[in-house]
Amino acid sequence: MSFATVPDLVLEPVIRNALIEDLGSYGDVTTRAVIPAGTKYEACLNAREDAVVSGMQVAAIAFRLVDPSLEITSHFSDGQTCQNGDTLMTIKGDAGAILSGERVALNFAGRLTGIATKTASFVEQTIGTDARVTCTRKTTPGLRLVEKLAVLHGGGFNHRYSLSDAILIKDNHIAAAGGVREVLEATQSSASHMMAVEIEVDRLDQLAEVLDVGGASAVLLDNMDNDMLREAVAMVDGRLKTEASGNVNLERVASIAATGVDYISSGALTHSARTIDLGLDF
Template sequence: MTPLPDLILEPLVRAALIEDLGTYGDVTTRAVIPAGIRYTARLNARAAGRVSGMQIAALAFRLVDPALAVTTKVPDGAACAAGEVLMEIAGDAASILMGERVALNFAGRLSGIASQTADFVAETRGTRARITCTRKTTPGLRLVEKQAVLHGGGFNHRFSLSDAILIKDNHIAAAGGIAPALTAAKASASHMMRVEIEVDRLDQLAEVLEVGGADAVLLDNMETATLTEAVRMVAGRLITEASGNMALGRIAEVAATGVDYISVGALTHSARTLDLGLDF
């Protein structure tokens, strides 16, 4: 996968470094590390998983000190084993220490998302279903968390409210029903913008199919048997997306219903940080 330009990532990393360095910099390092001391540090995986955030970690070190030599050993999107060296950083010891926490925070968080995504994707093998994320992301970090989902083998849903028209239950209620909501969406959508609508009952799905105008249907909080019937009703006319209560243990049976996508908010809002460490 082609990396994002550093130009896009730099504001996020710069803000994190400024937050961590505070108003007076790293007072501990200045107090105890003599100037000019040089070291080679290794960023290690302390648990197995899927790697993400190496580009951001490298950028954190380079923003602190462009003279640091940063060598990525395991790229974003690759699997790693416990004890594997993911990155080496050589140069001024004080600079390495100043970038350490920000680099680890990003890499651990994003690798955790990628690792959890890979676990969900593994449950869909042999089916057409794709695992996709949602907008349930950490404020300000949506871009990199969604990139981590890609590193884990998943797919991205909307990045923002402006990407596509997604008519949910509250929109339907406020618009006066499925038919008026879809009619209004069809009237305002450009030829480049897709329309998806959420349903949680088969009679609602039947109305969507009758009214027309949707490109995709979000099948929300349905039992597995109901999902199977919904896919049969759609018969390939719309993209189908299953959502709601998509725990890891249920993914295989949902994927077997024939849905095109399974959206999982937990990929980003409940992923455990992958245990990483930096050692001199």
Template structure:
């Protein structure tokens, strides 16, 4: 599994934030603020939590305020990866009121979305307590925001799967069908995979798993859409020959029993595609 950094250089994240600000400010900027707030008005604002969860997106929020106005004074009170409760202050921003208002929505959109992902991930991870199983995300991310959504998974205590199609070989059912079977697809994958690239193959039956184990060539086997008893049998069959990953219908209420099978990883697209935004607000 590919591991990302929980903190990235601002230079990498700035284009995402700049695009979001451009989308929000449009051609004419914040016409409401320009109309009603005197230019020299200054305030201190706070990003406050209105629900309990895990914080993510503070780095992004800080970038949003600084891009609008580098003179703003920003202090992060709860860093990414911290737990928060209703009423907690995550960040203070001091300076021109107009600048704060221009960046407010973009900062909150990122922070709320990413904190929601981190919070849901933390709930999944809690269900694996006492086992060796690690929880990972998938490629089911918002287009253009994968890097920060995968960061949020790390802030919630999870791990990252591959980032894209280019950093690992993951052979799925359609690849197997098009290539002519498990043996053919594994042999072809191994002819092109460098010694630095791992090969993972998806199976959804014990018969397919037997083919993978007898053929060799895989490093990881993805046990897809198996019920828990079948999954436990599959993990037992694999033993220590391959790394095991369970995926498909990995809902929060099922994670504990899946982890109890001894599987190495549980991957869930829900971490990024179904997380509810954490309720955050900006108060003057």
């Protein structure tokens, strides 16, 4: 499977900030002290465990921002599966530049590969159903774009990127506005016709009210057990998109998908993914 990439120009500010953080105010003093200027070398970015690859585009940008003359060859594309010992990328050129970009490139690649790998394990549990696994906004501040890309590389789908993408009415909105009917009627009177509307419910009587009032295109079924999810899907009967959320873990994904929901969202894809062990070997 191939994946569309985000233009380097869009990703560069995130990666540049990470490099500035790591290089500090005076650059890589260790490399400058021990590596003679002009030293050339070839390094290999290697996988030290099986994984679904992500962050290759990001790692390449990190090295090029340090030194645009580096020759970078990616042997695996984002979204491909690698095995322990595989070489994911080779970097040739100035040894000092490679060393200065190493940690930022590995931090991104290991983190993003971990997210892609975790996402793939969730997606695998939904095979044979129409349910789609999606992430949430529970991402590392400042890294949402690349973390959501990693979810795509793992075969998942993205929820909204920001508060401005769509209207998602949560329990606290309902409480503050006075109820389900009140928030939906307010939305109908003020929201753009171009803006999707989803509303969160955690009880079937709330869902019944949502269906009665109208105005939503999707409903988030929050923290419901599987029996209640099945009943909710039957009540909706295709009139809205259904999203199961809350208490979603790898052991439960398959059973949630079997209830007939359209989407299964999990913050764990990003906030609880383990960093995959990758290494840069000279």
